[in-house]
Amino acid sequence: MSHQANRAVVHCCVAGCLAAAMAMPLQAAVLDEIVVTAQKREQDIQDVGISISAFTGEQMETLGIGASSDIAAFVPGVHTSGALAGQNKQFTIRGVTQADFNDIVEAPNAVYLDEGYIAVAQAQTFALFDIERVEILKGPQGTLFGRNATGGLVQYLSRKPTFDAVEGYADVTYGQFDANSDPNSLRFEGAVGGPLSDRVAGRVALMYNDQDPWLKNLYDPNGPYAFGAATIGTGPTNDPGEGSGADLADDETTALRGILQFDARDDLRFTFSGNWAQSDVSTAPYQAKPVSPVYNGSNPDPNVQLSQGELINVIDIDPTDSRRSICADGSDCGSDQDNNGFPDDFDGDNITDTARVTNTFALSPGTDFFGYRDADGDDTTFNSDFAFKDQGNIDTWGVALRIEHDINDNLQLTAISDFKDYEKLLFLDVDGGPANQSVNYAAVDATSFTQELRLNGTADQMRWVAGLYYLNIDNTSDNGLKFPVNSVVPDAPFDLGSDADLETDSYSLFGQVEYDLREDLTLIVGGRLIQEEKDYTFAQNLYFTADSSQIHQGTPVPLGPVPGANPGDPASAYSDDSSDTLWAGKVQLDWRLNDDWLLYAGINRGVKAGSFNAQLYGGLAVPVSAIPYDEEKLLAYEAGFKSTWLNGTTRFNGSIFYYDYADYQAFLFTGVGGVVINADATNVGMELELQTSPIEGLDIMLSGSWFNAEVEDVPLRVDGPIVRDVEPTYAPEMQFAGLVRYEWPALGGFASVQGDFSYSDEFYYNLRNFDADQFDSYTLVNAVFGWRTDDGQWRGNLGIHNLTDERAGNQGFNLATLCGCNEVSYQPPRWYGLTLKYSF
DSSP: OOTTOSSOOBOOOSTTOOOTTTTOOTTSOTTSOBEEOTTSSOEEGGGOOSOEEEEEHHHHHHHTOOBGGGGGGGSTTEEEEEEGGGTEEEEEETTBOOOOOSTTOOOSEEEEETTEEOOSGGGOOOBOOSEEEEEEEESOOTTTSOSSOSSEEEEEEEOOOOSSOOEEEEEEEEEEESSTTOOEEEEEEEEEEEESSSSEEEEEEEEEEEEOOOBEEOOOTTSTTOBSGGGGTSSSOOOOSTTOSOOBOOEEEEEEEEEEEEEEETTEEEEEEEEEEEEEEOSOOOEEEEEEEEESSOOOOTTSOOOSOOEEEEEEOOTTOOOSSBOTTSSBOOOOTTOSSSSOOTTSTTSOHHHHHHTGGGGOTTSOTTSOOOTTTTSSEEOOSSOOTTOEEEEEEEEEEEEEEEEETTEEEEEEEEEEEEEEEEEEETTOSSBOOOEEEEEEEEEEEEEEEEEEEEOSSEEEEEEEEEEEEEEEEEEEEEEOTTOSSTTOSEEEEEEEEEEEEEEEEEEEEEEEEETTEEEEEEEEEEEEEEEEEEEEEEEOOOOTTOOSOSOOEEOSOOTTOOTTOTTOEEEEEEEEEEEEEEEEEEEEEETTEEEEEEEEEEEEOOEEOOOOTTSSOOOGGGSEEOOEEEEEEEEEEEEEETTTTEEEEEEEEEEEEEEEEEEEEETTEEEEEEEEEEEEEEEEEEEEOOSTTEEEEEEEEEEEEEEEEEESSTTOSOEEEEOOTTOOSEEEEEEEEEEEEETTEEEEEEEEEEEEOOEESSTTOOTTSEEOOEEEEEEEEEEEETTSSEEEEEEEESTTOOOOEEEEEEEHHHHSEEEEEEOOOOEEEEEEEEEO
16 A cells, blocks of 8 residues: 555455554545455445445554454454364354354354365464455355355455565564563564566565463462362372473464466466464463352252253352252252263262362362362463463465456456365363363364356446355364373273264355446345255264373274264264255345445345264263254345445444344353254344544544344253253344544654554353353453654554453353363453564
8 A cells, every 4th residue: 555645545444444544644544445345346345235344454453463353353243252262263243153163163154365265163263464454244145255154254365466566574563461470472474575577476474473371370280279180099190291280372373375476468367375374372271260050950869860950050159159059949969070860970979988088178168169269260360280381283274276367348257276274283171270170172184175266247237246166175073072191080091082074065156246227226136056065974982092282092992872873883983964955145225325325225145054063972962863953044134324424534334134044053062062053043233333534644433233132942951841042152232343543743754643442242152141151241442652654664563452451251161060160261461562564
């Protein structure tokens, strides 16, 4: 973007975008022409009847956005869900999400990188660097972006090489978290690109991030909370292995991208790109809070099956309460951690007298089943045994080829081939505390290949696009429970693996036509026909793995057949396949009242294919009928307006919507694992966005969203007798965001001051909406003080993120019946940083 341009063409935002001029000089207006490609062609964003947000790379740098999911904080109606305490995140758009942590799952909100689909839901988290822009489209986008875009989509576009001159930049940020151990962070980002010949140009970009852990671990293997094999007399120590008790939330990531563009002719262009990234991270930075399960039955007899009835709630434990769970009559219902129907667990009523003597703290008031309570609550210290530095790793790479051929002035052919490879192994301490109980691991080895072929055409009164799309996903997921060496669980160490293989082939035919009924009235009609084929194999196996950093060592031992397996099947595996014909469509009217006003209204039908569950072994029983689940179908009704005011200095946009879901795919987590179920759902909501530059140098952005979403007839367990209408997870009812920025000439260049905020209402992290499974509302405030030279060659910023040091909820899991605790994670504490950037 030229700093001398009088008319800036900015790829920017509408819904919730913050400060379109954050990196602009005073003479460049923030509300000049804004271009997006939401309909597979370039358009002024005010001419597109879709609720869109977009950010330029410069804006994301100013906001301190370093990971793909960070933008959610600045776009009302968009949030994040996921697993592993934020090491894996995925988007929630207008309450649409699926929080299953198994990597065979595809998300209902599609994410694209340079028009290549990211097929693994938990792969939506990655480092951002050298990005041209990101676009967030709300509502079903199944016509043109057909892959699982029922809720919406997020598209990241990298900076391309130029043929004008060699250009590049180097950007260094050093900062420190306001936490007990004063952890530091260092990030370097750089790129260089330009012409290699008259018809060939290239660009290479590099990013390195090194973050110290900011969650301080107080673990002592000989301390008062140690509880493992030694506690009950079956081993010499509680410790799960060398290096345990490490501080958490460290991250070391290196990423590289290269792009080569070849203009064979004026009408024929080839763009080849490749990317690689590697991350080493700690055990997931969860903390624990003690909770009490609540049942609707009576106190059980320890010698007969439990009679306490159904689990109907989980509450934050009272500091004076020593009950492991609460019966309807107020008595102690005990614990049944292995889900066998008897209160006979190793830390329950039937442990030996000797163990009870050494485990008197297990019944301490206000604690979990092991007597532990985090001393500072949600602050940045905790106590966890299974906590290791650099234990997890994520490795990704991909290549893509884009071919563009201008057949004539009115017809263009585009072909996009994309291959991605994704591998990871991540761990989390299930109880989130010092008890050596159990660990969850998540491993995946997946590849995806997509091929899109499309034609874009124009006529006197018509614009159209049509194409073919193919997708192949080959996904092997190894998710399971690890019981480490010296675990309190008898016969440890071992792994209980849920091993799944899913191959997907999807074929699509799509098209969309925009026809001008009048000069001011346009009819838009689109559709996509999809044929989806899946082959699935699932087995639950026992592995005798001694190393806490490894999984699945030795020969697997089948754990009795998986429900639905053929009798005598030596692999004890469940296998199935599916073949479905699906469709998505769109009908919309755009009415251009004048140059400053656009009204639009339409109906969209979105669809997401059904698939299969891979539940953890040891959780609540799952019948074979619950392993497959059906496609979800969404009818979305939406109307909105886009308006420009005060001689182009102000924009005010808004939208209202109503969603009617059939068989919404919702993740039901119970016990120690979960499955995706189908349930009908509805949602009604609205969004408003205001952008204004009332005087030279001053930019103000305000935006907000509200919706009321309900998932109907959700059982409290699979096939359970109690059903409820609930709110979807990770879906705050209200969100607001705002920014004020002022820039003025100073010291031979331009100085600036900026403040922004984002507010999120409270939200649940478990579909059952139990009382303890909710994060409080929060407001995050950031501030930036900057200076740049007149030509923009040098730039420096002093930034403060999370200025008020808010403990904003991130992700959580209800494990009340396993450990008398919930594991919860929070966004990082206050951070101070200095950024220096040189561009050439």
